[in-house]
Amino acid sequence: MEYTINKLAKIAGVSTRTLRYYDEIDLLKPSRINSSGYRIYGSKEVDLLQQILFYRSIDMKLDEIYRIITSKDFDIMDSLIQHRNNLLDKRDQIDVLIDTIEKTIANNKGEIIMKDIEKFEGLKKQKLDENENKYGKEIRQKYGEKTIEESNKKFMKLTEEDFSNMGKIEKEMIELLSQVLISEDLDSDEAKKVYEKHKAWLMFSWGTYTPQAHAGLAEMYVFDERFAKYYNDKAGDKAAGTLRDIIIKYAI
């Protein structure tokens, strides 16, 4: 049984362009070329194409497929296992991305993450509103009233915990920072701890972390007066600048 390129394309469910491309990269050559230069495929090629399409369906790259179909069974197993591991990794990465997005959506309801000012004020407002709350059963009940769905509940709980931790860590950082303001020693253990606390705090809200982004934020602390005021009020004069210096020093 012989097939022209269109026939084969139809029974295999691919485009003729795909078959020409596979010919071009030597992945699937026609069994022969007829007198008019047409590609003619035999049943052997049909089978091979099915193989190729199976591997393609599990998202394998064509050069990997090429390696597979021109090798022995042992290597096929290796490839399959390897590919499975790649997919597992990829899935984990996507999970992280989803997590980051969900945190972003939750944390600032559409505000851009770089506009951390909003987050600050959100935190402060929440602290004022709930005045001395301990993040116990009360708040969970409050959230529960709003969101009945299981998924949402779990979600709110997560950010609730995050808020609690963020507040704690930030407090510790401010404490250490005011010590550094007195000693003025950026090489001190306290300074380094300030950096670490700030990084930890940041990771709660960003989910993702790079030293460069951290340093970028540090610059903003001095240039944006709202940031500057916030820290200077909390830890003392020149706190914002010192915090920036510390971050730059240890982040890069």
Added chain:
Amino acid sequence: MEYTINKLAKIAGVSTRTLRYYDEIDLLKPSRINSSGYRIYGSKEVDLLQQILFYRSIDMKLDEIYRIITSKDFDIMDSLIQHRNNLLDKRDQIDVLIDTIEKTIANNKGEIIMKDIEKFEGLKKQKLDENENKYGKEIRQKYGEKTIEESNKKFMKLTEEDFSNMGKIEKEMIELLSQVLISEDLDSDEAKKVYEKHKAWLMFSWGTYTPQAHAGLAEMYVFDERFAKYYNDKAGDKAAGTLRDIIIKYAI
């Protein structure tokens, strides 16, 4: 504070090529060009770049990022939620792929899936070897001896169940097929059921399904004498050809 392209690249952790590219596609323009034609960036651009890199870190395409940073907050929320859904879909797809690979690895330990002949013979051999087994505790014990790990156990159990189901379905199909051989009516309910059973049977071993691949396999049933003999023996003369005709009729 102004930055040359290299400075900005370093504090942001990207390449200068990236910044030039972002300039080219109007994603991030320098605040000004100096007399020598150098790109000069200001603090506004630093902040914008941080935003861009955040969205990039969650795997957003640059044109989507462009839309986000040139729009209002409301649209940002839409984009984030949409993007989250895309990622969820992608993760589900990957789960399916992983499943398919694991079935492939398990089913024929490295044999190529298209070589279904092997699978046939494997099945037959297994049936002979275990002679009248009911896929009960005995076989589970046997598998348990070989693979102690939890993951593997769960895995073997899955294929064990699959084998059981596959055998049942195939038997039903053979039964229906022999009826069709007598009636010779491809429009009958039995013929259609044959197709459905065969498809179900196929999905166990392939995990993924396309009508074209199904039709391709059907062709093989006639051309490969081992297939032909298998079905003719089971359901009667001309069984392989009839099965092919049925599949082609309903699959495409």
Added chain:
DNA sequence: TTTAATGTATTACGTAACGTCAATGTCAAT
């Protein structure tokens, strides 16, 4: 101050796996 090293600019090819024209040739049927 000359030289050397480094920084910046533009232009352009390469990537993966095809989709989509465009121009042209072949085959079967009317």
Added chain:
DNA sequence: ATTGACATTGACGTTACGTAATACATTAAA
């Protein structure tokens, strides 16, 4: 002979840059 369906080979477009190659600018060392 013409038409329509199918075949061929280019060749550009896609995404987000990496990687030269070449030329001019700025800074540092000699």
